[in-house]
Amino acid sequence: MPGLEDWEDFMVHFKKIHPDFYKNISGKFPDLSKNELKHLAFIKLGMTSSDIAKAMLVKKKA
Secondary structure, three states, rough: OOOOOHHHHHHHHHHHHOHHHHHHHHHHHOOOOOOHHHHHHHHOOOOOOOHHHOOOOOOOOO
């Protein structure tokens, strides 16, 4: 997700599909960072490590 606008659009759609996801995760793990929450959202969607790395604009470690 290169830009903030793209991320906000993603979040709107994600919350429609999984409305309680962030509330539940944040309730159990209140100290998670925004990047960790993004990562968990991608995992919830079934994305691979390679897909997540591309979406978060990072290199996948071996």
